[in-house]
Amino acid sequence: MTLINLLFNLSLSLLIFGISLRVLSTSMSAFLGTRLQKALIVLTSNSPLSILTGAIATAFVQSSSTVNVLMVTLVNANLLNLYQAFGVVLGANIGTTVTAQIVSFNLSQYAIPMMLCGLFLFPWTNKSRIAGSSLIGLGGLFFGLNLIKQSLWPVLAYPLTLKLLISLSENIYLGIVLGIVFSAIIQSSSLVTTLVIALAQMQALNLQSAIAIALGSNIGTVATTLISSIGLSKEAKATAYADLLFNVLGVLFLLPFIKQFAFIISLTSQDPGRQVANAHTIFNVITAFLIVPFIRPLANLARRCAGI
Template identity: 30%
Template sequence: MNLTSLLQALGGLAIFLLAMRLMTEGLTLFAGNRLKYLLGNWTSTPLRGVLAGTVITGLVQSSSAITVASIGFVNAGILNLRQAMGVIFGANLGTTMTAWLVSIIGFSFNIEALALPIITLGVVMRLVAVHSRSKGLGDAITGFGLFFFGLDLLETAFADLAMNLGSNLGNATLSSPLLMALIGFIATLLTQSSSATIAIVLTASAGGLMGFEGAAAAVIGANLGTTSTAAFAALRATAAAKRLALSHIGFNLITGLVALILFFPFLWLVGELATLLGIHNSPAAMLALFHSVFNLLGVIIMLPLTGKFASLLEKLFRSAEEDISQPQYLDTTLSPTPALAVAAIQRELARLSNTVIGLLRDAFDTNHSNTDLTKRSSAAHTLGGAIGSFIAGLRADAMEQSTADDLADALYCARYFQQTTQLIPALHNLVQGQHQLADQPCKEALASFLLMAEDCLDPDLSPENPAIAPLVDRLREAHRQARLQLLNSAVNRQLELGELEEILDNLDSSRRAIETRIKAGHLLDHNHKAADKAATTRGLIEDDVG
């Protein structure tokens, strides 16, 4: 084996990987928030997600980048699982554009004459550009030129290697497509770029180093290897992101498995299509066609199963926050009969009440992290919003006035609980800050307020309870005394002004958190009575049916 050719091949691969990175990062920077806009607004259905994923991946030239971006958008709540799955499926189809770019342009022109002017243009634009977006475009153009320059080095190196080896690697491995698929998988795992692996396979095939059958199997392996990027990106991600990564792995595994099982029929089909398209004399173009056909088949197989696949995945990696935020008792089949929906709403509100009380108790415990408490409070806020949306979706023309009044109380109750959840982190901050205060009078005043606030967590908040009103009055008095002491300490320079403002904000938010929870408790007690009436109504209906 010629050492010079081997080094040239490695150099070409290094330049190719650099080119892919420059193209991806440059185009992503140039696109800016447009990428977020496109993924957020073109993906209302899985089919539209497939189209968006295909187009954007074809432009950015990196399915891995789109996969990682989709995982980030799922984390941020911009995309739901079904939308993101469509994008992932489309990204696999869009990445086949690299193979077509290599086969159509890479072997049809004087690559060196084409690459050098493009690189020069990109570098000049990068140097003279003022805005970051223009610099990103310059990097992308430079990467585009390096793409062809690296391809030229690979093509020359593989032609020399084939001549020196004097044998065809593809024929030697014809009987073992699994071995070639494994080679493609490992190569992609090492380079973290299926596009780079496929470019290597295409140039090796065009240079006579690898037969069509062996190259096709290696392309399948490269497609499987690209799942490693999603797996690595999701290791420390949220539960939703892990499910998306698993959907990406599942798509590629199923697609690759089908392609290997139907390997020789696939080769025949691609051969017929290549003859029909007039590209049967170009091994690179035939491989690009093979890559596109089996990814398209994967989309055709998986797209109708997106809903069921997503439902299955949603049962995995469930986080505590997701369990909190998902309604357990609300059933859309009750929407046409609001009187019967009242009982379900009451049960959901009772569950939300218990969650909020638990969060408030945890806020008084300094052992709980603020990050965890904020996440769970946000999940409880989401549940309150879901209850409100369910109530808003009930048919107003089908309900009596008493039912409408009960639902209005329930809606207010949910809103009060939502307000409480937004204020819980401030209460936890106040508890932590109180322990760290150096000024003893302030520390004692805040301790008295917090003790009174904790006493208000008694779950019995019915309006008939005579102890509630005096309890709230004492809370407000403790709040007033704490504020007064804080202000006095600031005047006496025992407390910094910035520290004073932060503590006052947390103190006021803590009082509101306790009071809004008490208001919600009053309404929830009223809702209990409404639920009893709904249960009686349901019993009468069932008796009539019987």
């Protein structure tokens, strides 16, 4: 089989995973409906509450981009101020790590039963349809992840792939750049992190390199938020810039300590995939709460970036 065919199979596997993630996200958004928007407006009276609200909302809808774009929209409509929205954005970065935690479990054997149960529930009531599509999406995640692993094995045998993996293990900056570019192109940090988890579980990527790519994906996924702010108010643009500043500063903060961080994370689990998922979660939780005392200064810096 040629490299082109192998890459096509891998791309198809990633597409199946991405579609499944979108189905799950759309189903949960439909379930929450306008309640999500109302909750985000009401439950943002202080920074800790805003962070918690953002984390829970994103864990439900399985998409930090959805929540962050909604923040930009609500700020543009003057329903939230920048400080409130910034807290939710911090929480969204925590909530999005739930996807990585889910896929790090080896539950591919339950993928088909989940999707079959979802298909059974789909035709009945509106609520059962939402539950059914959620199960189809969740089952599709595990099914897609299994296909990704199967597609990766032949690709890893190619010398070019091996050279890239060796370069990544020797240069964390290359890993960060790769994470930024890949995540910005496909507009999903969850998909990038899932691919990294699969590579780690296959022993094809060391923990430090995996963490670097995951960190880069945090920055790259902000592209969606930045694009959504085009043509909106300066305050809405500042919300998108605040998201970018937070993610860039978080990566810069960890870079000098990435070896020590990787060592600590290695103690949390024997499973390399679980280690990557834990690193993603712990990093986002720590940086979110470290930034809380500096929300106003960072928000003001974001305003200046937006020309306010």
